[in-house]
Every structure is written in structure tokens, then in C-alpha cells.
Amino acid sequence: MVTHKKQHLPQKTCLVCGRPFSWRKKWAKVWEEVKYCSERCRRQKNPAAAGTH
Structure with a gap:
């Protein structure tokens, strides 16, 4: 059985x-084009709007 070490995966912010x-x-x-961690963040796209609802 092959186990994968998740700590060795590439990361982005x-x-x-x-x-x-x-x-x-x-x-x-499409890893090079990925900019957002989730669908919710992708929809917001405006850093100033983060945290304000």
C-alpha cells in the first residue's frame, strides 16, 4: 500500500x-491558475470585502 505525505503537497495563499x-x-x-482556497473566496474576489457582511 502506498501512503502519501500530505505535508509535502505544494501550497499557496x-x-x-x-x-x-x-x-x-x-x-x-490548473494548479498554476488557482488563486482562491474555496468557491466562497472565488466569488468575493475583493480583499476589502473579506470579513465584512
């Missing part, structure tokens, strides 16, 4: 919330 996020298999082909 979300442009909206500033939190680090790790590579996911669904992003394998």
Missing part, C-alpha cells in the same frame, strides 16, 4: 482570506 491552502487532485491540471 488565498488572495481573499490570506489563508494557506494545499494542492488538490481536482486542481492537478
Whole structure:
């Protein structure tokens, strides 16, 4: 059985919330274009709006 070490995955920082996020298999082909950690952050896209509702 092959085990994968998750601590060795590439990481980026979300442009909206500033939190680090790790590579996911669904992003394998588009990792260079991924900028946001979640769909919610992608919809906001405005760093000034983060945290204000």
C-alpha cells in the first residue's frame, strides 16, 4: 500500500482570506491558475470585502 505525505503537497495563499491552502487532485491540471482556497473566496474576489457582511 502506498501512503502519501500530505505535508509535502505544494501550497499557496488565498488572495481573499490570506489563508494557506494545499494542492488538490481536482486542481492537478490548473494548479498554476488557482488563486482562491474555496468557491466562497472565488466569488468575493475583493480583499476589502473579506470579513465584512
